[in-house]
Amino acid sequence: MHGVEVNGICVLGGDDVLEALRRSGVEHAFVGVGSVGPGMLRSRLYEFAQSIGFLMPTIVHPSAIISSSAMLDDGVAVLARACVGPGTMISSNAIVNTGAIVEHDCSIGAHVHVSIGAVLAGGVCVASGTFVGAGAVIKQGVSIGASAVIGAGAVVVRNVPDGACVVGVPARQLK
Secondary structure (H helix, E strand, C coil): CEEEECHHHHHCCCCCHHHHHHHHHCCECCCHHHHHHCCCHHHHHHHHHHHCCCCHHHEEEECCCCCCCEEECCCCCECCCCEECCCEEEECCCCEEECCEECCEEECCCEEEECCEEEEEECCCEECCCCEEEEEECCCEEECCCCCCCCCEEECCCEEEECEEEECCCCCCCC
């Protein structure tokens, strides 16, 4: 894909050019891919870029609403019309996608992907590497374990263990 344009931006190459770019003085990198399922690819790219010395900026779309008391770590992406409430902490390399709502006092782990239109009520805790599907709703105070998958449109009313996949209304774990 070297030399090809994507949305008006020239592709310089693959992961193999990152070290040369860093040595040439490029200081910042950002992982622009999302994830479906646990965010393994996204986390590997992020950790590789950090390991060769890139700084990972936080990117917030101008139409996103971020409370002044929310805390966003390095490499976080908050996309168009997303809302992040007061007292919320979002860890490194997480995505809050278009139109998603992460309410007050939530804790979002590293490499989490909150998909379009998902709603996390107050006090929700999502552990690292988890994928929250489009339009999912997570009830206040619920904890979601690491590397879990919350299906699109699921309504989560109980805690979800590490690695579980839950779907439906109310959400139930797939075997």
